[in-house]
Each structure stands twice: as C-alpha cells, then as structure tokens.
Amino acid sequence: MEKERFIVDLNRIREMSPLVHNITNYVVMNNTANALLALGASPVMAHSIEEVADMASIASALVINIGTLEPAWVDSMILAARTAAGKGIPVVFDPVGAGATPYRSAVCKRIMEECRLSVIRGNASEIMALLNVSAVTKGVDSTVSSESALDSAMMLAKAAGAVVVISGAVDYITDGTSVETVTLGSPMMSRVTGMGCTATAITGAFAAVNSNYMEASVHAMTAMGLAGSIAAECSAGPGSLQVNFLDTLYALDAAMIEKRLQA
Amino acid sequence: MEKERFIVDLNRIREMSPLVHNITNYVVMNNTANALLALGASPVMAHSIEEVADMASIASALVINIGTLEPAWVDSMILAARTAAGKGIPVVFDPVGAGATPYRSAVCKRIMEECRLSVIRGNASEIMALLNVSAVTKGVDSTVSSESALDSAMMLAKAAGAVVVISGAVDYITDGTSVETVTLGSPMMSRVTGMGCTATAITGAFAAVNSNYMEASVHAMTAMGLAGSIAAECSAGPGSLQVNFLDTLYALDAAMIEKRLQA
Amino acid sequence: MEKERFIVDLNRIREMSPLVHNITNYVVMNNTANALLALGASPVMAHSIEEVADMASIASALVINIGTLEPAWVDSMILAARTAAGKGIPVVFDPVGAGATPYRSAVCKRIMEECRLSVIRGNASEIMALLNVSAVTKGVDSTVSSESALDSAMMLAKAAGAVVVISGAVDYITDGTSVETVTLGSPMMSRVTGMGCTATAITGAFAAVNSNYMEASVHAMTAMGLAGSIAAECSAGPGSLQVNFLDTLYALDAAMIEKRLQA
Numbered sequence: 057m058e059k060e061r062f063i064v065d066l067n068r069i070r071e072m073s074p075l076v077h078n079i080t081n082y083v084v085m086n087n088t089a090n091a092l093l094a095l096g097a098s099p100v101m102a103h104s105i106e107e108v109a110d111m112a113s114i115a116s117a118l119v120i121n122i123g124t125l126e127p128a129w130v131d132s133m134i135l136a137a138r139t140a141a142g143k144g145i146p147v148v149f150d151p152v153g154a155g156a157t158p159y160r161s162a163v164c165k166r167i168m169e170e171c172r173l174s175v176i177r178g179n180a181s182e183i184m185a186l187l188n189v190s191a192v193t194k195g196v197d198s199t200v201s202s203e204s205a206l207d208s209a210m211m212l213a214k215a216a217g218a219v220v221v222i223s224g225a226v227d228y229i230t231d232g233t234s235v236e237t238v239t240l241g242s243p244m245m246s247r248v249t250g251m252g253c254t255a256t257a258i259t260g261a262f263a264a265v266n267s268n269y270m271e272a273s274v275h276a277m278t279a280m281g282l283a284g285s286i287a288a289e290c291s292a293g294p295g296s297l298q299v300n301f302l303d304t305l306y307a308l309d310a311a312m313i314e315k316r317l318q319a
Numbered sequence: 320m321e322k323e324r325f326i327v328d329l330n331r332i333r334e335m336s337p338l339v340h341n342i343t344n345y346v347v348m349n350n351t352a353n354a355l356l357a358l359g360a361s362p363v364m365a366h367s368i369e370e371v372a373d374m375a376s377i378a379s380a381l382v383i384n385i386g387t388l389e390p391a392w393v394d395s396m397i398l399a400a401r402t403a404a405g406k407g408i409p410v411v412f413d414p415v416g417a418g419a420t421p422y423r424s425a426v427c428k429r430i431m432e433e434c435r436l437s438v439i440r441g442n443a444s445e446i447m448a449l450l451n452v453s454a455v456t457k458g459v460d461s462t463v464s465s466e467s468a469l470d471s472a473m474m475l476a477k478a479a480g481a482v483v484v485i486s487g488a489v490d491y492i493t494d495g496t497s498v499e500t501v502t503l504g505s506p507m508m509s510r511v512t513g514m515g516c517t518a519t520a521i522t523g524a525f526a527a528v529n530s531n532y533m534e535a536s537v538h539a540m541t542a543m544g545l546a547g548s549i550a551a552e553c554s555a556g557p558g559s560l561q562v563n564f565l566d567t568l569y570a571l572d573a574a575m576i577e578k579r580l581q582a
Numbered sequence: 583m584e585k586e587r588f589i590v591d592l593n594r595i596r597e598m599s600p601l602v603h604n605i606t607n608y609v610v611m612n613n614t615a616n617a618l619l620a621l622g623a624s625p626v627m628a629h630s631i632e633e634v635a636d637m638a639s640i641a642s643a644l645v646i647n648i649g650t651l652e653p654a655w656v657d658s659m660i661l662a663a664r665t666a667a668g669k670g671i672p673v674v675f676d677p678v679g680a681g682a683t684p685y686r687s688a689v690c691k692r693i694m695e696e697c698r699l700s701v702i703r704g705n706a707s708e709i710m711a712l713l714n715v716s717a718v719t720k721g722v723d724s725t726v727s728s729e730s731a732l733d734s735a736m737m738l739a740k741a742a743g744a745v746v747v748i749s750g751a752v753d754y755i756t757d758g759t760s761v762e763t764v765t766l767g768s769p770m771m772s773r774v775t776g777m778g779c780t781a782t783a784i785t786g787a788f789a790a791v792n793s794n795y796m797e798a799s800v801h802a803m804t805a806m807g808l809a810g811s812i813a814a815e816c817s818a819g820p821g822s823l824q825v826n827f828l829d830t831l832y833a834l835d836a837a838m839i840e841k842r843l844q845a
Contacts, residue, residue, distance in 0.1 A: 083611045083627050085346045085387075089512035094557050099512065100416065101346050104389040107422035114419070124611075126630040153626065156640070159633035247832060249615035249625065294620050295828030302558030306510060348609045348650075352775035357820050362775070363679065364609050367652040370685035377682070565821030569773060 057236065057274050059317050063310050065266050065275045070096035074116035074264035077140075078257060079103045079133050081123025081152065084250030087298075088119075088257035094305040095279065097261040103129055108136040116264035118145060119257050122163055123152035130163050137171035146174040146263035146272075149218075150256035154178065155185025168216060174269045176212065177221040177256045180205035187212050202226055206235065219269045221259070223252055227277045231270045238274065240281025240316075242288035248298050255280045282316055283308060320499065320537050322580050326573050328529050328538045333359035337379035337527035340403075341520060342366045342396045344386025344415065347513030350561070351382075351520035357568040358542065360524040366392055371399040376406060379527035382520050384413040385426055393426050400434035409437040409526035409535075412481075413519035417441065418448025431479060437532045439475065440484040440519045443468035450475050465489055469498065482532045484522070486515050490540040494533045501537065503544025503579075505551030511561050518543045545579055546571060583762065583800050585843050589836050591792050591801045596622035600642035600790035603666075604783060605629045605659045607649025607678065610776030613824070614645075614783035620831040621805065623787040629655055634662040642790035644671060645783050648689055649678035656689050663697035672700040672789035672798075675744075676782035680704065681711025694742060700795050702738065703747040703782045706731035713738050728752055732761065745795045747785070749778055753803045757796045764800060766807025768814030774824050781806045808842055809834060 075098045080088060085101055092099035102111045105128065112118050118140040120133040137147045149171070154164045164186055167173075176186070180200045187208045202224030213220040213232035222228045227238040245251045259276035266272040287300035338361045343351060348364050355362035365374045368391065375381050381403040383396040400410045412434070417427045427449055430436075439449070443463045450471045465487030476483040476495035485491040490501040508514045522539035529535040550563035601624045606614060611627055618625035628637045631654065638644050644666040646659040663673045675697070680690045690712055693699075702712070706726045713734045728750030739746040739758035748754045753764040771777045785802035792798040813826035 081627070082345050082608050083615050086349060086512060086612060089346050090557065090561075093510045093512055100419070101344070101387055102416070102420070103387060104422065106390065107388075107420040110420035110422065124627055124629060127632065153628070156626070157628070157633040157636035159630065159636065247619045249612060249619055291829075293829030293832035294616065295825035295832075298616075298828075299558035299562055299825055302561075303554075303556030306556035306558075345608050349612060349775060352609050353820065353824075356773045356775055363682070364607070364650055365679070365683070366650060367685065369653065370683040373683035373685065562821035562825055565824075566817075566819030569819035569821075 057278060059313060061271065062275045062278055063313060065262055065272065066279065066308065068265040069261050072265060073098045074261060075100060075114065076117045076119060076257065076260040076264060077102065077111050077115035077136065078119045078121070079108065079129065079136055080119060080121035080253060080257070083123060084253040087250040088254050090302055091254045091305060092257055092261055094302045095258055095261055097264070103132050105132045105135060108132045109139040112136040112140040112145065113143060115140070115145060117260035118147045119150070119260040120147065121150040121152055121253055121256060122160065123253065125160065125163055130166070134167065134170050141172040146260070146269060147171060148175045148177065148256055148260045148263060149173045150253055151176065151178045151182045151186055152253065154182040161185065173216055173218040174263055175219045175221060175259055175273050176216065177223060177259055179252060180222055180224060183212060183220060183222050184208045202228055206230070210235070219273050221273050221277060223255055223277070227281070229270065229273045229277060234270070236274050238277040238281050240278065241284040244288050244291065244294060244297050245284045247294040279305065279308065282313065286312065286316065320541060322576060324534065325538045325541055326576060328525055328535065329542065329571065331528035332524050335528060336361045337524060338363060338377065339380045339382060339520065339523040339527060340365065340374050340378035340399065341382045341384070342371065342392065342399055343382060343384035343516060343520070346386060347516040350513040351517050353565055354517045354568060355520055355524055357565045358521055358524055360527070366395050368395045368398060371395045372402040375399040375403040375408065378403070378408060380523035381408060381410045382413070382523040383410065384415055384516055384519060385423065386415040386516065388423065388426055393429070397430060397433050400430070404435040409523070409532060410434060411438045411440065411519055411523045411526060412436045413516055414439065414441045414445045414449055415516065417445040424448065436479055436481040437526055438482045438484065438522055438536050439479060440486060440522055442515060443485055443487060446475060446483060446485050447471045465491055469493070473498070482536050484536050484540060486518055490544070492533065492536045492540060497533070499537050501540040501544050503541065504547040507551050507554065507557060507560050508547045510557040542568065542571065545576065549575070549579070583804060585839060587797065588801045588804055589839060591788055591798065592805065592834065594791035595787050598791060599624045600787060601626060601640065602643045602645060602783065602786040602790060603628065603637050603641035603662065604645045604647070605634065605655065605662055606645060606647035606779060606783070609649060610779040613776040614780050616828055617780045617831060618783055618787055620828045621784055621787055623790070629658050631658045631661060634658045635665040638662040638666040638671065639669060641666070641671060643674065643786035645674045645676070645786040647676040647678055647779055647782060648686065649779065651686065651689055656692070660693060660696050663693070667698040672786070672795060673697060674701045674703065674782055674786045674789060675699045676779055677702065677704045677708045677712055678779065680708040687711065699742055699744040700789055701745045701747060701785055701799050702742065703749060703785055705778060706748055706750060709738060709746060709748050710734045728754055732756070736761070745799050747799050747803060749781055753807070755796065755799045755803060762800050764803040764807050766804065767810040770814050770817065770820060770823050771810045773820040777810070805831065805834065808839065812838065812842070
C-alpha cells in the first residue's frame with residue numbers, strides 16, 4: 057500500500073464528508089455512526105422499505121449488514137442495494153454470522169444472487185460460509201484462521217465480482233486475482249462488539265471517495281488497524297479501547313500514519 | 320436567561336426524577352437514556368402500539384423522534400402523542416432527517432397535522448423542511464445555517480402553536496413572537512452521533528418540570544451547551560467527549576453554572 | 583459464597599467462551615454484548631422467529647429481556663425459551679418494567695406460563711409485579727426496596743421453579759428456600775442505563791458454565807458488584823463508570839477478588 061494514496065483518501069473523506077447509508081444491526085448502529093463521524097463521513101441509518109431506495113439514491117455508499125436480520129429488513133437491504141448498484145453507488149456487504157443458522161445462510165444466498173456487491177467483508181468463518189464451504193460458525197465469532205479462508209475468499213471474489221475482505225489478526229483483501237494483507241490492530245479489538253461491523257462501515261466511506269474498491273478496502277482496513285493499535289496502547293481494557301479508538305480515528309493524520317507505517 | 324431559574328429547573332429534575340417516555344431511533348436510544356439518567360430524570364423506551372398510550376399516560380413528558388422511522392413506529396408515536404397531549408403532558412418532537420426522503424416528509428406532515436406538539440427541535444434543514452421551505456437535507460445533517468432558518472422557525476412556531484428550537488453553533492428558541500439564543504457547546508459535538516437527539520430528550524425532562532416550554536427549552540439547550548463545552552475542554556476526540564459529556568451533565572451544579580455563564 | 587468457586591466459574595467462562603444468545607431490548611444490546619465480551623463470553627443477538635430456535639439450540643445460555651417488547655419479539659422469546667429449555671440450556675429472564683403497563687404484565691404472565699425459566703432477575707418492583715403483588719412500577723425503575731420484595735421473590739422462586747434475583751443496593755438471590763445476599767456495587771450504577779440488563783446477561787454466562795443456577799446467580803451478581811464498585815472509585819460520573827466497568831470486568835482476576843472480598 058502507498059501511504060500517500062491512503063492519506064489522499066482520508067483527506068477526501070474529511071473534505072467531502074460522504075453520506076454513507078447504513079442498513080445495519082441494532083447492536084452496532086451507534087458504534088458505526090460514531091466511527092463514520094469520527095473519520096469525517098456523514099452516516100445515516102434508515103431501514104424502512106418506504107424510504108430506502110430514496111435514501112440510497114442520495115448516498116455516496118450503501119452498507120448492508122445482517123447482524124440482527126429479519127424478513128422486512130432483508131427486503132429493504134435488497135431494494136436499497138439494487139437501487140444503489142443501478143446508480144453506480146458502491147454497496148458493501150457484511151454477512152454477520154453467515155452459516156450460524158439456516159435462515160442466515162438462506163438470506164446470504166439471496167443477497168448474493170440478487171445484488172451486485174462492491175465489497176464483502178467478514179471473518180474467516182463467514183467468508184467460507186458464503187461459499188458453502190463447511191466451516192462451523194459459532195454465533196458471530198470466527199472459528200477458523202483468516203489464512204485458511206483465503207482460497208474461499210478468492211473464489212468468492214471471482215464469483216461475485218466483488219472485493220472480498222477477511223478480517224482477523226491478519227486482514228486479507230482480494231479481488232480474486234491479487235491479494236493484499238494488512239497486519240495491524242490489536243487482539244483486544246475482538247473484545248469490543250461491532251469492530252468488524254465498524255470496519256465494514258468505514259469501508260463504505262473509503263469506497264465513496266475511491267472507486268478502486270480494492271484500494272479503498274485496503275485503506276479502510278489500514279485505518280481500522282492503525283486506530284485500533286494506537287488506541288490499544290493507552291487502553292486498560294475494551295471499555296477504554298472503544299473510546300480511544302474513536303478519538304484516534306478522529307485525530308489520525310499524516311504524521312501519525314508516517315510514523316506507524318514506517319516500521 | 321436567568322441563571323437562578325435554570326438552577327431551579329435542574330434541581331427539580333433531580334428531586335422529582337420525572338419519567339420521560341421516549342419513542343426514538345435505534346441509533347441513539349442508549350445515549351438519550353444515559354443523558355436523561357445523568358441529568359437526574361428517569362427514561363423509559365417503549366414503542367409497541369399495545370402499550371404506548373398506557374406508558375405515555377404515566378409519564379411526565381413524551382419525546383418522539385423519527386430517526387429510524389417505519390410505519391408501525393409512526394402509528395405508535397401518534398397514538399402516544401395524542402394521549403399525552405390529551406392529558407396535558409408535554410410532547411417534544413424531533414424531525415430527524417425531515418426533507419431527506421419523501422416518506423420522511425410525509426410522516427412529518429402527518430405528525431404535524433395529527434398531534435398537538437409542545438416543542439419541536441431540529442437542525443436548520445429539518446426546521447425548514449417542516450415548513451416545506453426548500454432546503455436540501457443531506458441525510459440527517461444540516462446544510463444551512465441556523466440563522467437562515469429563523470424566519471421559518473418563527474412561522475412554524477406560530478402555525479404549530481409550539482416552541483421551535485433550531486440547534487447549531489448558535490441555538491435559536493422561539494415561540495413565534497420572541498426569540499432567545501444560546502451560544503454554548505463545541506464544534507466537536509457534531510462528531511458524536513445523537514447529540515441533537517439528546518438535546519431533544521433532555522428538553523423533555525425540562526418540559527416535565529416547567530410548563531413554560533419556551534423557558535424549559537432555553538434551559539435544556541443551556542444544559543446541553545454547558546455540558547458539551549466543559550466536556551470538550553478535556554476531550555481528545557469524540558469518543559472521550561461522549562464520556563465526559565455524561566460525567567459533566569451528572570456533575571453540573573450551581574458553582575459550575577455561575578462560573579461559566581458569567582463570561 | 584466461596585471465593586474459590588467464583589474464581590473457578592470466572593476462569594471457565596474465559597476458557598470456554600460460552601455462546602450466550604440474547605433476545606433483548608434495543609437500548610442495552612450494545613452494553614450487554616460488550617459486558618459479555620469483556621467477561622470472556624461470546625454474545626449473539628438474534629430475534630427473528632425464522633432463526634431463534636436454531637440459534638438457541640447452539641447456545642450455552644439464552645437471555646430474554648422484555649425492555650422494548652412488541653408482539654413479534656415476544657413470540658420469538660417464547661419459541662427460543664421453549665427450545666432452549668427442551669435441550670437443557672439455561673434460560674434467564676429479565677422482566678424489565680413488569681407492572682408498568684397492562685401489556686407488559688400480560689406478556690410476563692404468558693412467559694411465566696409457557697416457559698421453564700432457570701433464573702429470573704429484576705428490581706424489587708418488577709419481581710413483585712410478577713407475582714401480581716401490588717407495587718407501583720414507575721417506568722423501568724423500582725419504587726420499593728429490595729428487602730420488601732424478598733417474600734415475593736421466595737414465593738415466585740417456588741412457583742416458577744427458578745432462581746430469583748432481586749437487584750438493588752443489596753442483591754437477594756433465592757431458590758425459594760435459601761437466600762443469599764450480595765452487598766457490593768455503587769449507587770452511581772443506577773445512573774447508567776442497562777446495568778440491570780447487563781446483570782441478567784452475565785448471569786447467562788455464569789449459568790452456561792455452572793448448572794447450579796443458585797450459585798451461578800450469586801457469582802454473576804458478585805462479578806457485577808465487584809466490577810461496579812472498583813470502577814466507581816475512579817469514575818467522575820456515569821459516563822466514565824460505563825467505560826471503567828467494562829475495563830474492570832475484563833481485568834478481574836484472583837488477586838483483585840481476594841483483596842476485595844476480604845473486607
């Protein structure tokens with residue numbers, strides 16, 4: 057990754073403050089809205105079938121996340137995603153808990169079939185489940201390593217025509233041909249709910265300002281990892297990590313980036 | 320504003336701990352419940368049509384907020400608002416994102432027609448959208464200055480028979496005839512999700528203890544602004560601002576108020 | 583309570599990371615997920631009738647909480663609870679606001695009749711309301727002391743065949759015959775929304791690793807009380823208390839426990 061291009065995208069988000077429309081889960085709405093605001097983007101959460109097409113149409117990116125899915129919300133996600141894709145607005149998908157229940161798998165299958173996705177971000181179990189590879193998902197946490205899911209991610213990327221991101225100790229980003237990795241962050245991040253969902257949300261912000269979705273995804277995972285690792289250094293536990301993460305995302309600048317990405 | 324009367328209202332909230340019934344959006348429920356608790360009020364969130372009339376009836380104020388609206392929730396808001404108004408319980412309305420989508424505008428129109436509101440609080444774009452003044456709302460953030468919406472706010476206040484509050488760098492509070500301003504707070508507050516919704520929620524607490532809704536609204540915006548500006552001084556970013564804001568709201572006392580409102 | 587057995591349970595949670603399935607209210611989902619993660623458990627929130635039976639089946643405990651109830655959610659809670667009970671998975675019930683509205687009372691009655699519960703945790707008003715004892719619940723906060731509800735709790739425990747926990751300045755835990763008390767925590771905890779719901783959620787984690795639900799409940803209330811009182815000592819208000827609470831829950835170890843429970 058070129059540091060300079062990462063900084064350009066970060067500055068673009070802060071200057072343009074792109075509207076990121078989220079149809080996401082109840083648990084993380086507050087987190088992801090705050091992370092988008094701290095980064096410089098403008099979040100909106102709206103899920104009603106009566107307005108999602110209109111809202112997606114004025115957005116610069118759409119994020120759909122099935123964490124606390126139910127049929128009406130899935131219909132809204134699909135309508136919004138089809139509307140966004142039809143207008144060239146990037147659509148980022150987070151298949152939370154894919155594989156954990158048959159319903160969740162069926163919904164993922166439907167979203168994959170009916171929507172043209174720009175980026176798919178999940179943990180290793182979820183990415184494998186999207187390909188019907190047998191991986192045991194325990195609730196919403198991964199039970200396999202990111203590396204073991206890389207082949208699946210590459211196949212998925214080719215099949216979906218999307219960039220696929222596997223989050224973990226090492227993040228893998230692939231368009232089906234090339235693979236990039238990001239090795240940042242802190243193990244303590246897995247003790248804060250919604251860190252994965254936050255990664256997906258800010259991928260929306262980066263995709264809003266950079267139509268090279270491979271690069272946008274690498275930049276998003278870099279921003280997450282930098283903010284997470286810097287924040288973890290001054291955090292006694294997951295409570296303060298969450299606070300410091302937002303402060304760091306807000307403060308992230310060229311000097312911090314140069315210093316951190318040098319090593 | 321008379322400092323002494325502000326302190327009286329603040330003490331009343333802490334002594335009486337008024338029950339504030341909120342039918343609000345998913346993103347901010349946690350924030351607004353915590354802000355009401357920190358201030359000394361007693362929040363309850365309940366949205367089911369099966370119980371909102373009963374809950375509103377035992378409350379000292381009702382807050383309705385359309386942030387993540389959908390038809391069933393709107394029906395509940397209207398039933399609760401009509402019940403509350405019928406019993407003389409103040410109803411505070413937050414038209415989040417008014418003007419952003421046709422559905423949102425239609426719902427605002429219906430609420431304005433069917434409910435007798437005590438206070439309406441929004442940003443400049445939202446207040447103008449309520450009057451069908453052409454203002455471009457970008458998602459849920461304002462695109463116009465508070466000052467430029469003041470005429471709309473005064474017309475709206477007269478038409479609705481309600482106090483109207485425009486939040487911004489300067490807050491304007493009007494009953495259609497007189498106008499008061501509050502110039503407190505910090506720009507960093509706009510980087511924390513739900514600060515506007517929190518202002519609306521605590522307006523409910525002040526309206527619960529002071530039936531002069533013009534004064535109650537000025538006091539609510541003063542409490543927000545004081546807590547926000549004091550908190551911002553020791554906050555590295557929006558993560559810590561949110562934490563310090565709650566701590567300050569909890570600690571706000573006559574000495575802090577005297578000192579801050581002197582300048 | 584034997585300290586050694588408490589430490590054993592705490593370590594078990596961290597080693598086994600039990601999946602705790604929550605069907606809970608919108609206000610506290612984020613808090614309870616974070617508390618479970620900080621403690622070492624693995625939370626999942628899923629409420630759709632299409633998947634709750636499947637999700638409950640793979641969980642090690644189920645937590646149902648009626649804070650922001652509506653008919654579809656209640657149906658899901660009952661299906662999940664019946665599924666879990668049928669498989670010997672502990673079910674923990676939080677009757678938030680029981681008695682505040684007729685609908686809430688009717689739902690509690692239905693849950694009590696149709697589900698086999700392992701633990702019921704509420705404040706004094708809620709526990710009395712479950713027995714139709716006339717106690718005035720003001721919204722979701724208790725209006726009576728824990729002690730005055732102890733007789734009701736014992737009767738309720740016998741009638742339901744469940745452990746009943748009354749939270750308050752003193753927590754009472756009873757199986758209908760014996761009673762244990764926990765006197766820890768801080769008054770400031772009542773100024774943070776969802777602390778009661780968090781107690782219920784982590785009771786799920788302890789019940790997942792200890793089938794003696796009486797002991798598991800005492801351990802859960804001890805963990806809450808320890809983390810709350812240690813956190814309160816370095817918290818300026820409810821904002822920082824919430825952060826420090828999670829950090830302390832994460833850091834809680836044998837040395838801290840020995841030191842604190844000695845006095």
